[in-house]
Amino acid sequence: MIFLANDNSCKDTRRYEQPSITVDNAVQMRGVTKIFGSVIANDKVDLDIRHGEILSLLGENGSGKTTLMNMLSGIYFPDEGEVYVEGEPVTIRSPKDAIDLGIGMVHQHFKLVDVLTATENIILGLKEPGRLNLKKAAEKIRAICDKYGFVVEPEKKVYDMSVSEKQTVEIVKVLYRGANILVLDEPTAVLTPQETEKLFDVIRNMKEDGKSIIIITHKLHEVMAISDRVAVLRKGEHVADVDTVETNPQELTDMMVGHAVRLNINRPEPKNRVKRLEIRDLSVNNVYGLRAVDKANFDVYGGEILGIAGISGCGQKELLEAIAGLQSTEEGSSVRYYPEDTDEFKELVGMNPLDIKKAGIGFSFVPEDRLGMGLVGSVGMVDNMMLRSYRDGHSIFTDHKAPKKLAEAVKEQLEVVTPSINTPVRSLSGGNVQKVLVGREIAANPKVLMTAYAVRGLDINTSYTIYNLLTEQKMKGVAVIYVGEDLDVLLELCDRILVLCGGKVNGILDARTATKEQVGLLMTNLQEKEENAQ
Amino acid sequence: MINLFVSAIVFGTVILYGALGEILTEKAGNLNLGVPGIMYLGGIAGLASAFAYESAVAEPVGVVCLIITFVAAFLASALGGLIYSFLTITLRANQNVTGLTLTIFGGGVANFFGGALNTLAGGVGQISIAATSAAYRTSIPGMGTGNWFCQIFLSHGFMVYLALVLAIALHVFLNKTRTGLNLRAVGENPATADAAGINVTKYKYFATCIGAGISGMGGLFYTVDYIKGTWASEGTIEALGWLAVALVIFASWKSLNAIWGAYLFGFLTWLYLYVPQLRTMLIGALNLDQDALQILNLTRSSQELFKMLPYLATILVLVVVSLRKKRENQPPAHLGLHYFREER
Numbered sequence: 001m002i003f004l005a006n007d008n009s010c011k012d013t014r015r016y017e018q019p020s021i022t023v024d025n026a027v028q029m030r031g032v033t034k035i036f037g038s039v040i041a042n043d044k045v046d047l048d049i050r051h052g053e054i055l056s057l058l059g060e061n062g063s064g065k066t067t068l069m070n071m072l073s074g075i076y077f078p079d080e081g082e083v084y085v086e087g088e089p090v091t092i093r094s095p096k097d098a099i100d101l102g103i104g105m106v107h108q109h110f111k112l113v114d115v116l117t118a119t120e121n122i123i124l125g126l127k128e129p130g131r132l133n134l135k136k137a138a139e140k141i142r143a144i145c146d147k148y149g150f151v152v153e154p155e156k157k158v159y160d161m162s163v164s165e166k167q168t169v170e171i172v173k174v175l176y177r178g179a180n181i182l183v184l185d186e187p188t189a190v191l192t193p194q195e196t197e198k199l200f201d202v203i204r205n206m207k208e209d210g211k212s213i214i215i216i217t218h219k220l221h222e223v224m225a226i227s228d229r230v231a232v233l234r235k236g237e238h239v240a241d242v243d244t245v246e247t248n249p250q251e252l253t254d255m256m257v258g259h260a261v262r263l264n265i266n267r268p269e270p271k272n273r274v275k276r277l278e279i280r281d282l283s284v285n286n287v288y289g290l291r292a293v294d295k296a297n298f299d300v301y302g303g304e305i306l307g308i309a310g311i312s313g314c315g316q317k318e319l320l321e322a323i324a325g326l327q328s329t330e331e332g333s334s335v336r337y338y339p340e341d342t343d344e345f346k347e348l349v350g351m352n353p354l355d356i357k358k359a360g361i362g363f364s365f366v367p368e369d370r371l372g373m374g375l376v377g378s379v380g381m382v383d384n385m386m387l388r389s390y391r392d393g394h395s396i397f398t399d400h401k402a403p404k405k406l407a408e409a410v411k412e413q414l415e416v417v418t419p420s421i422n423t424p425v426r427s428l429s430g431g432n433v434q435k436v437l438v439g440r441e442i443a444a445n446p447k448v449l450m451t452a453y454a455v456r457g458l459d460i461n462t463s464y465t466i467y468n469l470l471t472e473q474k475m476k477g478v479a480v481i482y483v484g485e486d487l488d489v490l491l492e493l494c495d496r497i498l499v500l501c502g503g504k505v506n507g508i509l510d511a512r513t514a515t516k517e518q519v520g521l522l523m524t525n526l527q528e529k530e531e532n533a534q
Numbered sequence: 535m536i537n538l539f540v541s542a543i544v545f546g547t548v549i550l551y552g553a554l555g556e557i558l559t560e561k562a563g564n565l566n567l568g569v570p571g572i573m574y575l576g577g578i579a580g581l582a583s584a585f586a587y588e589s590a591v592a593e594p595v596g597v598v599c600l601i602i603t604f605v606a607a608f609l610a611s612a613l614g615g616l617i618y619s620f621l622t623i624t625l626r627a628n629q630n631v632t633g634l635t636l637t638i639f640g641g642g643v644a645n646f647f648g649g650a651l652n653t654l655a656g657g658v659g660q661i662s663i664a665a666t667s668a669a670y671r672t673s674i675p676g677m678g679t680g681n682w683f684c685q686i687f688l689s690h691g692f693m694v695y696l697a698l699v700l701a702i703a704l705h706v707f708l709n710k711t712r713t714g715l716n717l718r719a720v721g722e723n724p725a726t727a728d729a730a731g732i733n734v735t736k737y738k739y740f741a742t743c744i745g746a747g748i749s750g751m752g753g754l755f756y757t758v759d760y761i762k763g764t765w766a767s768e769g770t771i772e773a774l775g776w777l778a779v780a781l782v783i784f785a786s787w788k789s790l791n792a793i794w795g796a797y798l799f800g801f802l803t804w805l806y807l808y809v810p811q812l813r814t815m816l817i818g819a820l821n822l823d824q825d826a827l828q829i830l831n832l833t834r835s836s837q838e839l840f841k842m843l844p845y846l847a848t849i850l851v852l853v854v855v856s857l858r859k860k861r862e863n864q865p866p867a868h869l870g871l872h873y874f875r876e877e878r
Contacts (some may be wrong), residue, residue: 075729075875096731111726113719115861123712124719125730132712159861173730 025087026051026181026212027072027103032081034067039457041067043236044081049181049212054203056223056244057216059233060256060311062456062485065216066108068233069183073105074098096125104174105183110166112158119154122173144175148205149198163288164195171202182206183214188222189313190288200226218256218311220249220524234258253520257487260516265467265492268475270304274341276448276479277323283330284318292318294503302447305470305480307494307511309487311523315503316483317368320450323481324365325353337361339447364446366437368453368483370430374437377426381407381418384425385440410439414465431462438469449473450481455489467493487516501526535815538801538808539686543694544760545774546800548573548752550697552778553785553792554704555749559615560782561708562741563721564622565870567633569749570775571640572614576750577757577771578644579603579610584666584758585651596669603666603758611750614640615743623738626872641772644753648765663763670759693755697796700748704789717741721866724873734873752778777803780848786855786863799844806832806840 027049034042042064049055057065070076072083074095083090085101092098098105112121123137138154145152150168158166167187174182184203188196203213203226217223223230224244232240232255240255277300286292293315300306310316321327323335325348335348339361346359356363367373375384385403393399407421414435418428425433434454441449451470455463470493474480484490490497494511499522507522552569559566566572583606588594618636621627655661670691677689708714719727720737728734753771757763777799784799785791813830816822832840855863 073729094731095729096733099731105729107729111723111729113722113726114867115722115864116715116719120715121726123715125716125727125732126712128712132710132715157861 024051025049026085028084028087029068029072030082030084032068032071032078032083034064034071034076035079038459040236042071042078045233045236045238047231047238048241049214050229051212052207052210053228054207054213054215054226056227056230057214057233058218058220058223058230058252058256060218060485062235062312063233063256064236065233066185067236069105069185069214069216072098073103073183075105099177099179102178102180103183104177104179104181106167106170106174106185106187108185108189110170112166112169114157114159116158117154118152118156118158118161118169118172121158121169122176124173126177141172141176144172148175148202148209150202163190164192167191167199175206180210181212181214183216185216186218187215188217188219190290192290196222218524220252223252224249232256249525250517250521253524254517256524257516257520260488260491263488263492265464265489266471267492267495268471270301270474270495272477273301273303274477275338276300276302278334278336278338278345279323280334280336282319282322282333282335284315284322284327284333285330286318292503293322296503296505298498298505298508300448300479300481302477302479303474304495305474305482305493307490307497308481308483308500309490309497309519309523310500312485314500314523316500317452318503319500320365320367320452320481320483323348324363324450325351325356337448362445362447364441364444364449366434366441366449366451366454368456370433370437371426375425375433378424380420380422380424381411381416381436382421384436385410385443388440388444406440406443410436410443414439414469431458434458434466435462438466442469442473446473446478448479448481450483452483453485454482456485463489487519490519491516499523535808535811536682536685538804540689541804542797542800543686543690544800545803546797547690547694547697548756548760548771548774549778549781549799550701550792550796551752551755552749552775553781553796554697554700554789555611555745555747555751556778556782557745557785557787557789557792558704558708558717558748559742559745560787560869561721561866562717562738562745563724563866563868563871563873564618564738564742565629565633566615566618566636566742566746567630567779568614568618568636568640568746569633569778570772571637572611572746572749573753573756573771573775573778574640574644575614575753576607576611576747577753578647578765579750580607580754581661581663581757581763581765582606582647582651584663584763585655585661588663588665594665596665596672599663599666599669603754607750607754608747611753612743612747614750615746616739618746619739619742622872623735623742626874629870629872637772637775641769644771645767648767652765661763661765663758667758667762670755671762691759693751693759697751697755698793701789701793708789718866721868724868725875728873728875749775749778777844780845783865784844784848784851786851787865798847802843802847803841805843806837809840 025048029045029047032042032045045068059065067076071078072092074092074097077093083092090101119134119138119141122141141152141154150172152168152172187199191199206213215227227244229243230247230252231238232252234256279296279298282293282296283291284293296319308316318327322329329349333349336345337348338345346361348356371377382400382404385406386398389403390398410416411418411421416432416435418432425436438454454466470480470482482494491511491514497509497511497514497519499506499509499519501523504526506526509518552573556566556569580603584599584603587599587602614636618632621632622629651661670693673689673691677684708718716727716732717737720732720734724734752774756771781792781795781799785795809830809832813827817824817826
């Protein structure tokens with residue numbers, strides 16, 4: 001690969017060419033654009049879906065895969081562009097329109113009514129002739145199951161089902177409605193390997209039957225295993241379209257992450273590196289009871305920025321939250337905190353955030369969900385500053401002066417644009433909200449500063465402000481952990497990059513020498529243990 | 535003692551109408567706390583239309599009275615539901631606040647027009663709707679003087695039995711029809727219903743307006759049948775309206791449970807009046823001293839303790855249901871929340 005200073009205009013070699021509209025294709029999307037506020041989720045996307053194929057829609061988190069498919073299934077309405085089904089121009093205004101056109105989508109978050117049975121969920125909203133006949137519907141469901149190899153108990157209530165069973169109900173629901181085009185949004189994310197294998201068998205059966213199946217995914221080995229064709233999205237654009245047999249994971253990774261872009265982020269050499277955290281065998285289970293972080297081993301040093309890279313949902317969230325005391329960890333996990341530059345340590349596993357604060361451990365956490373976990377949207381900057389300090393002192397009255405001073409300082413130093421420090425932070429722009437949050441966390445003089453997607457949704461200038469703030473903290477000797485999704489930023493901002501893959505630490509790279517391809521490969525391909533060394 | 539049961543069924547019917555309408559509304563995910571106000575609207579609309587008709591015509595016909603009052607009460611209450619729907623579904627206002635406002639609004643409107651009707655009718659407190667209330671109170675001949683069973687169960691006007699039919703019909707509608715299934719899905723998980731091609735807004739509007747219309751029948755029954763056209767702003771309708779809201783919870787959103795629940799609530803509401811009689815009976819039966827069981831000689835303040843029994847029963851049901859954690863007895867999952875498709 002050739003590295004260019006700025007390649008925004010440069011696309012991959014096999015850039016997708018727009019063919020004419022034809023009835024040979026099941027679906028054709030032309031120039032489809034969707035904008036949320038100031039974020040362009042899809043930018044003039046052209047996509048073809050052929051009859052009887054399995055198409056993988058590949059892309060990083062936030063590349064616009066789900067948004068694009070939501071427009072096909074009627075959840076969102078495109079701001080620009082046309083959709084053709086069987087060569088005919090169509091307007092899809094609602095999920096009902098999509099079903100009428102034979103398009104069905106299985107969403108990542110299942111759309112099922114818990115208190116209803118499988119049958120009731122499947123026939124929901126249908127206008128079949130005659131009276132409601134659950135027995136007849138159950139028979140039809142069994143017939144579909146037999147045809148494609150599903151297992152569904154029609155009388156079972158959804159709240160009694162496992163994740164895999166729920167997914168099966170979702171797929172049967174779409175088939176029951178006579179869908180010929182099925183969109184599956186990250187269907188394997190919640191499945192065990194065995195369940196995934198079963199699902200793939202079913203998908204192949206459906207393909208045999210002439211149906212078109214689109215799988216949204218970012219797991220490369222699954223793309224290679226199941227699909228006929230791969231369409232790659234990057235930052236909302238359709239950048240490549242290849243037949244699976246003609247490509248390999250390495251090439252797909254390159255297409256997914258794109259060429260390196262020079263960002264010129266100021267990165268001084270770390271000095272006085274001292275060990276702050278020692279993480280050993282840290283395992284965390286997610287809400288589904290699946291392993292989200294699996295025996296993570298790494299150290300965090302003061303005076304450097306440790307980047308954490310990985311496809312979304314690879315355990316970043318759980319990892320940070322476990323360190324911060326927000327998630328319970330599994331047997332054998334250990335998080336040791338070294339307050340001084342000596343061998344003395346404190347074990348953090350088993351402590352909740354209040355314990356950690358009371359123990360005098362300087363943790364700051366900038367969570368991904370700013371207005372959910374980080375700030376209270378309906379109150380102003382002053383009260384948000386107080387969230388960290390209201391327990392201080394012994395008076396029964398809270399101290400308003402210190403938070404007010406801090407709010408003023410943050411507003412001035414970080415140039416927060418707000419009518420007043422008492423304006424509810426919810427009404428500020430995303431960048432200003434982030435400045436308030438980061439400003440507060442830095443003001444606490446942390447020893448460890450953890451940030452998750454600190455620049456998500458921010459404009460370029462604000463992003464650089466945040467980068468400089470983090471670097472400033474690093475030079476003050478703070479151990480900074482930066483979970484990011486933009487590899488260019490990770491490569492230029494961080495000193496070391498830890499790559500997660502499927503909840504495992506798949507490698508730790510020196511950010512000054514690593515290439516984007518190296519990181520991309522570690523993100524998508526789990527390495528053998530021997531190669532895992534630092 | 536028979537009177538206690540007769541009164542229990544009468545009040546139970548008022549509560550039952552309110553609760554049936556509210557069950558329909560809540561099954562679509564709308565928590566309408568405006569039931570008392572809606573019952574007020576239904577009551578005053580029925581009363582006013584009956585008065586207007588009977589004043590305009592020399593010899594009012596019973597059937598016409600029925601139709602006019604029915605339509606007027608239903609429309610007025612459904613209009614209350616429409617206000618609520620527009621605010622909460624289209625404008626996505628807070629459901630609790632909107633419902634409470636509707637209660638205050640309905641009470642205000644009804645008492646204003648009730649007062650005006652009283653003045654029109656000569657200010658004696660009795661609004662002359664003799665033909666209408668006679669039509670409503672027509673019952674099977676001879677039942678009022680028959681044995682206890684006939685007196686308690688068969689001596690009422692048709693509205694009592696209509697409520698029972700309605701409860702069964704609502705049960706069948708919700709559980710056995712396609713539309714009912716879709717409606718329940720809207721209340722449980724509107725995003726899912728939407729994705730399944732159900733018009734969530736339409737279902738919510740219809741459920742809320744028709745539900746309000748049914749609730750308003752309680753007010754109609756109260757004004758034209760039970761009190762035969764008096765208007766007093768003492769707040770009985772409001773009290774019964776709140777009991778209807780409590781009954782929905784008590785019946786765990788099942789219309790068949792609401793039937794016996796309503797009669798139980800009616801019984802508990804009237805119990806205080808009959809407690810002294812009960813004392814006399816107990817003393818007689820147990821051969822006790824005439825001064826025994828003084829606690830059952832209710833004073834004005836201890837009467838109030840008895841009046842809270844229905845609410846106490848509701849709390850008990852909530853405790854038991856919560857302990858059992860059976861999903862089918864829980865409120866619709868999306869109750870009280872608004873739905874917007876493109877929310878991110």
